[in-house]
Each structure stands twice: as C-alpha cells, then as structure tokens.
Amino acid sequence: xxxxxxxxxxxxxxxxxxxxxxxxxxxxxxxxxxxxxxxxxxxxxxxxxxxxxxxxxxxxxxxxxxxxxxxxxxxxxxxxxxxxxxxxxxxxxxxxxxxxxxxxxxxxxxxxx
Amino acid sequence: xxxxxxxxxxxxxxxxxxxxxxxxxxxxxxxxxxxxxxxxxxxxxxxxxxxxxxxxxxxxxxxxxxxxxxxxxxxxxxxxxxxxxxxxxxxxxxxxxxxxxxxxxxxxxxxx
Numbered sequence: 001x002x003x004x005x006x007x008x009x010x011x012x013x014x015x016x017x018x019x020x021x022x023x024x025x026x027x028x029x030x031x032x033x034x035x036x037x038x039x040x041x042x043x044x045x046x047x048x049x050x051x052x053x054x055x056x057x058x059x060x061x062x063x064x065x066x067x068x069x070x071x072x073x074x075x076x077x078x079x080x081x082x083x084x085x086x087x088x089x090x091x092x093x094x095x096x097x098x099x100x101x102x103x104x105x106x107x108x109x110x111x112x113x
Numbered sequence: 114x115x116x117x118x119x120x121x122x123x124x125x126x127x128x129x130x131x132x133x134x135x136x137x138x139x140x141x142x143x144x145x146x147x148x149x150x151x152x153x154x155x156x157x158x159x160x161x162x163x164x165x166x167x168x169x170x171x172x173x174x175x176x177x178x179x180x181x182x183x184x185x186x187x188x189x190x191x192x193x194x195x196x197x198x199x200x201x202x203x204x205x206x207x208x209x210x211x212x213x214x215x216x217x218x219x220x221x222x223x224x225x
Contacts, residue, residue: 033212041199043157045212056212090156100147100205100213104156 003027006091006105013081014113020077021108023091031055031099032074034066035090037107043090049074081112115140117216119202125222132189134219136202139183146178146185147213149201157201161187192223 004025011019025032033056034046048056049068063079074091091105116139126132134148145164149157163169163176163185175188185204189196199218205211 040217041151042217043201043215045214048212058212099211100145100162100203101159102149102157102213104158107156 002106004091004093004103004105006089006108008108009106010109010111012111012113015081015083017081018077018079019081019110020075021089021091021110023074023076023105025072025091025093025103025105027093027095027103029093029103030071030096031094032068032071033092033094033102034074034076035092035104037088037090039087047074047076078110081110083112086110086112115143115204115206115214117202117204117214119216119219121217122220123222124219125224126192128192128194128223128225130192130223132192132196132221132223134187134189134200134202134221136185136187136216137183138185138202138204140204140206141180141183142206143204145205146176147203147205148174148176148185148187149203149215151199151201151218153198189221192221194223194225197221197223 031050033048037043047066051071052068068074088107092102118137148161151157161176163178169176173190177186201218202216203213
C-alpha cells in the first residue's frame with residue numbers, strides 16, 4: 001500500500017482551465033501539506049492542514065484552494081490556470097510533533113499550455 | 114525572510130570518495146535540520162535529521178550542525194553511483210504552525 005498517494009500523476013491542460021489534485025495518506029498522520037516544486041527544483045510550502053484545520057497558508061494566489069474533508073485527505077483545486085502554474089505539486093504528511101519528517105507522495109506534474 | 118542556502122552544484126566525486134554537501138541558514142531561531150534525497154523524477158525522502166550541535170552518524174552518512182555559524186553539512190563516505198541525486202537541506206523553527214523550509218538542493222554525481 002502506498003503511504004501517500006496522489007492523483008493524477010500527470011495533468012496537461014490549457015490556460016484558463018480548472019484542475020484538481022487529490023491526496024490521501026494511510027499513515028495515520030495528523031498533518032498534511034502541499035508543496036510546489038518548480039523547474040529549478042525549488043520546493044516551496046503552499047499549505048498545511050492539521051486535523052482538517054488550515055494552519056499554514058503561504059503567499060499563494062487565491063486561485064489555489066485546498067480542502068481537507070478529513071485528516072487523511074487533502075485536495076488542491078486550481079482555478080484559471082496560468083503558464084506559471086506549471087510545476088510538480090507534492091503532497092506530504094508528517095507525524096504529530098515531527099513536522100520535519102515529511103512523507104511525500106509521488107508528485108503530480110502539471111503542465112499548462 | 115527565513116532562507117536556506119545551498120550550492121546547486123553539480124558536485125562530482127569519484128566512487129569511493131567522500132562527498133561533502135553544505136548548507137547555511139538565516140534564521141537563528143531554527144531548531145531542527147534535515148537532509149532529504151531526491152532522485153531524478155522521484156519524490157524527496159528523508160535521510161538524516163539533526164537537532165543539536167555536533168555530528169550525527171548513520172551508516173555512510175554523517176550530518177554536522179554548527180548553530181553558532183548557522184551551518185549544516187552532510188558527509189557521504191564511500192560514495193556510490195547510487196548516491197547520485199539532489200540533496201535538499203531543510204530547517205524548521207520551534208513555533209507551532211511552521212512548515213519545513215527547503216534549500217534549492219545540491220546535485221551530486223558519483224562516477225564509477
């Protein structure tokens with residue numbers, strides 16, 4: 001069983017479209033994250049949820065909206081996609097009290113044309 | 114703004130040599146430091162964590178932390194071609210609700 005799973009793994013879409021990425025973890029962790037990795041491999045935090053509550057919301061355009069229906073799931077919806085949104089989006093989770101020990105999903109590569 | 118600085122490389126070493134990867138950070142309040150390894154096209158995975166000054170060894174890997182100099186390093190002894198990857202340095206503070214901040218990574222290439 002994959003510990004942190006994301007779907008889809010690849011998305012190719014046109015500018016202006018809306019897309020969603022889903023993430024699920026079966027590790028029993030309370031905290032989940034969305035990170036964005038750009039073409040230069042820079043990994044940057046976007047959002048963090050702890051037990052369904054948003055605790056970190058970095059400077060991200062409001063076209064990005066996370067949603068956590070329960071502590072095992074964290075989804076990311078992106079409206080009005082732009083070229084600059086092209087990146088790999090990683091979902092991750094961490095145990096309670098160990099926010100540095102991230103378990104990453106395989107990533108979702110988004111390409112906006 | 115809290116930052117983590119790494120030389121992007123590539124760092125090239127021959128098989129069997131010691132690879133030394135370095136990282137500096139800006140936030141003196143940072144408490145915990147981590148090294149993640151990311152193979153091309155894969156997700157990052159945690160390989161070392163270090164919380165106090167000094168050295169921490171785990172197999173062929175040694176993490177070193179010097180909080181006074183705001184410096185973290187990772188030594189890989191007896192480097193193998195399978196160690197070829199990007200190594201990401203990361204730090205976290207001691208405040209609740211803070212996320213891990215990553216450096217831009219150093220690409221290591223080990224030649225056989």
